[in-house]
Amino acid sequence: MQTEILPYIVEPRKDTGLYNAKVGIWLFLASEVMLFGALFSSYILLRVGAAEGTWPHHLLNIPLGTINTLVLICSSVTVVMSWASLKLNQWSKYKFYQAITILCALIFLGIKSFEYTDKFTHYEVVLKNGTSMTGHVEGSPLFLNLNKLKAAKTESIGFHPDAHASGHAEGAKGEAGGHGEGMKIATADITKLECFGPWHSTYLAIYFTLTGLHALHVFAGACVIFAIWGPLAGLWKKDPERYTNRVEVSGLFWHFVDLVWIFLFPVLYLL
Amino acid sequence: MSHDAHDIQKSVRRYLIVFGALLVGTILTVAVNAVNFHSIAITVAVALFIATIKAFLVAGYFMHLIDEKKMIYGILASTGFFFIGLMWLTIWAMHDFPTLAK
């Protein structure tokens, strides 16, 4: 490649004590801090600005969120262990740790998409007589709404209201079969039918935006770590120090992604 | 590189301790959340306090910020300054309304 004319790709520059990529990744992370920082600030403003009592609590599944937090912490420690293994020249240990990292990333994304689907099949329905209920529509359709019902000329839907009377019952319990009796609702009686997507409330909007952006970061980080672990592993033989640096730099990104989640979890799930 | 094998072995032990602390922190966050403090401010403060300690552990030990070069500190310090400016001034601006003189 043409890049070989550059100095300080592997060895650190004397006055800064850093190699190029390390400066680069920290600068990039600085901009990421501003990106997530702006979103966090927006979250605070929207929440503080919300009318009294309209900000929903405990809409999310806390056990799943806790598991995901633990999964990310595990992946973070395997990333740093894999880097240490390379420093100690233990190639197979590195391969093992990084495999766990990638596995953790997949578990995290799997749980996340399960949580998303859960929200997209959970509905609020408002009837003509003014009653409002939350629950599940029979057949668990995604993104159903009144316009779609009318377009499909559906006469009525089967509806399983959540056991809790409150509209914001804990997702976990609503999910786990705490359903009340199934009922039939005629399309003509419905004035509003909406799943818990980002358009449902400002809270859900910021939840989907923050976690969606975070999930994209997890995905991108996992891709990079996988690429270095698999297709680009040949570099280890040719230039082990450069390879180790790559692992370190991708690891720094991964830790940052973990760090964002450390704040996202209490802010979105608990408070 | 500045790390020799012995140093690395030592830091591996440290990583595992940090890992344990992070697990405990997570459990603690969830447990504390179940306690009713009768005050939103305290609940928020406790949760963010634990999160900040966890973040410090990840940044300090996993990302080696605890002994990083001056240049990196400089970059992060200016980022912190601008982030605080963004958050603090925006929140201030959105809560300072014109009032009529008495």
Added chain:
Amino acid sequence: MQPTTKESHHAAEAHEEHHHEELGFLRKYIFSTDHKVIGIQYGITGLAFLFFGFCLMLLMRWQIAYPGRSIPFFGPLLERMLGSDVAGGGVMSANLYNSFGAMHGTIMVFLAIVPLAFAAFGNYVVPLMIGAPDMAFPRVNMASYQSYVLGSIIMVVSFFIPGGAAQAGWTSYSPLATSIDTNGQTFWLIGMIFLITSSLLGAVNFIATIIQLRAPGMTWMRLPFFVWAQFVTAFLLLLAFPPLEAAGVMQLMDKVAHTSFFLPTGLSVSGQIAPISGGGSPLLWQHLFWFLGHPEVYVLILPAMGIVCEIIANNTRKPIWGYKSLVYSVLAIGFISFIVWAHHMYLTGMGTKISTFFQTTTMIISIPSVIILTCMFISLWGGSIRFNTPMLFVLAFLPMFGIGGLTGLPLGFNFSDIHLHDTYYVIAHFHYVVAPGTIFALFGGVYYWFPKITGRMMNEWWGKVHFWLSLVFINLVFQPMFAQGMAGMLRRMSDGGVNYSMAQNQGGVIGGLSDAMIHLNVTVSHAAWALGLAQLPFIINFFWSIKNGRKVTSDNPWESTTLEWQTPTPPPHGNFAHAPQVFRGPYEYSVPGKPRDFTLQNEA
């Protein structure tokens, strides 16, 4: 001259050795990772967009001067290209006017000036000035340019979709931006996300390059001021752009996923309550936008100041006065520019405390700007100035930027801003900063570095024609706008203010616009079209000189001290024939006791 020509011989040999593996056309010119090629790519694309954005404005000026009349020649063309619903009978509709207005701003700021001032000049010149073989991350550099091209294609395509391009101004305030019934805004947001990504990649690259790849001996206080300016600019882009990216993502969610980040409860659109969950905050968008928006102003001006400094030092043949003050001023600007943004928002109902805070910081930031300008003026004192084309443009920059800066003070005070806010006065103010300010400096830079890039000089005589015509007409364009603005003429009106004229309202509007004010529209428009014609000498000169310009006889035709002139011409891949070693500061002109009136930075 002797040593430089010798070096260039060496370079030619080294150059041939380097070219064992001949790169194909695609790798060499399209998917190049060489900072010089990328710089030229940015330069050409940026100049093309500068011209395009200018043309949009020339068309709008017709509608302002002669509202409702068919545009001669171009009107039918617009009708055929964009459809008769927006340009029926060759008349620019209000929607089309709004589109052009929004896109003029967007294109000029994000597709023309930033790519030119930061990416083009920065990419080409910075590594040469610090004695580096390339940028720190060549492939990231390529990705940055490609992301920019992708973003700009999306922006241009949005003109041709049903409903047309974005219409809510370059500031895209919510809820207007999400309520207008066109997908142009969606295109705008996606395009912006690509452009922001491009800027972020570029900024990371610039900072890492300047930190890591300075040649031995090139200490921080020996950096040419241009490099300092680019360094601070890169930091502004790195840290101010992400909040806009966040805001862009949120507005995109508002537009596509129907969330309500920036949409308040009870919002009504065209008399109907909008079917949204509500609870959002329109002011949040403005805060996040201007958090970028104000540092962006300095992104536009700092590289220009860097160019000005280089050219002044070179053509006065004496050291820049107050190099250290310049460096500390530019750093101060960088920091303070992050905490002044809400002076764009005095009329949003902020309280007096916060208004006073922002007013104070705004006044404070004018101090380092004035220090920089003063250093430049004092540098002229007692110099035997060479009045070549680059120097003329730079000399014009000083008073023009002065006018732009000083007219900003009444806008920075919240009590006078109440009257001037959103009028033509604002347009005149910031155009004085950016058009005869930044763009003049950029022209100066093009004339100045052209011989390094092509090995040929641009034609001096036509350069001077270009300069004098531009200077006269650009002032005729913007001076009358101050008067119009102070008379209360609002910006963003598609009829040139006719609706608010005294003539039409028979005194019904208090303080309606007088005929004299309305008639200034015609004067301004004619000046603008003449300004357009005045660019022809430049365009022709530019392309003609690439092939036919006078060949330079040395690698250092301007007899400059800085490192970029110590490479072969044009610089080969890897830039320097021998890795340079730096011994002195950047502006050692006319040092007593030296045989020549310039002492090279790498001269022992």
